[in-house]
Amino acid sequence: MSTREMTSLSREPATDFLFDLDGGRACLDFANTLSSTSGEHLHGYADLVAFAEQSELITQAEADWLHAASALNSAEVEAVMARAYRLRSAVYAVFSAIAADQPVAQAELEALNRELGLALQHACVEWQPLGDGYHYGWNGRELDMPLWGVARSAAEVLVSHEDRLRVRECGGDACHWLFIDTSRNRSRQWCSMASCGNRQKAKRHYQRSRLRMRT
Numbered sequence: 001m002s003t004r005e006m007t008s009l010s011r012e013p014a015t016d017f018l019f020d021l022d023g024g025r026a027c028l029d030f031a032n033t034l035s036s037t038s039g040e041h042l043h044g045y046a047d048l049v050a051f052a053e054q055s056e057l058i059t060q061a062e063a064d065w066l067h068a069a070s071a072l073n074s075a076e077v078e079a080v081m082a083r084a085y086r087l088r089s090a091v092y093a094v095f096s097a098i099a100a101d102q103p104v105a106q107a108e109l110e111a112l113n114r115e116l117g118l119a120l121q122h123a124c125v126e127w128q129p130l131g132d133g134y135h136y137g138w139n140g141r142e143l144d145m146p147l148w149g150v151a152r153s154a155a156e157v158l159v160s161h162e163d164r165l166r167v168r169e170c171g172g173d174a175c176h177w178l179f180i181d182t183s184r185n186r187s188r189q190w191c192s193m194a195s196c197g198n199r200q201k202a203k204r205h206y207q208r209s210r211l212r213m214r215t
């Protein structure tokens with residue numbers, strides 16, 4: 001078991017955690033559900049709902065409702081999954097470009113904006129008497145509800161100068177993990193020191209020792 005998996009398991013509360021949420025923002029975690037190392041983590045609608053619930057984009061009650069409602073409308077579920085995969089590839093393309101300091105492809109921004117437009121139709125602010133004030137909420141329940149918070153999260157990272165400058169893509173071999181670099185000197189290069197960071201260190205050590213052997 002990797003350190004990342006152990007970290008996830010050690011978290012509160014009691015829900016079964018299925019996803020690594022180490023990206024630092026829901027939209028980046030969503031992009032990371034397709035991993036070049038561990039493969040596809042969104043196998044179907046139930047996974048999409050579980051991701052949104054674990055990321056606190058929807059409540060447990062909303063997740064329960066979505067699981068039940070999805071059983072009654074397979075055609076709409078299929079359409080939502082197609083949109084989820086398109087949104088995920090757009091989020092990855094946009095933030096991968098930003099991490100590399102490259103221009104964002106217009107088609108990818110448009111794909112994100114389509115979902116943002118649909119999401120914002122449901123956006124509201126709510127007073128939470130037991131919380132610390134007003135919070136974003138959603139009006140109504142629809143099967144595409146898990147996508148709303150992802151689109152809003154992506155928009156929030158894009159318009160936040162500070163967040164945008166901290167988006168990174170892991171520098172490990174063939175690892176395309178996206179994350180927010182919260183290190184003090186903004187120098188984090190890898191998704192986690194336990195996996196990619198150590199692999200890179202070992203590789204450099206190996207290359208240095210080979211160089212020394214040649215000289």
Ligand SMILES: [Zn+2]
Pocket residue numbers: 170171172175176177190191192195196
């Ligand atoms: Zn990595």
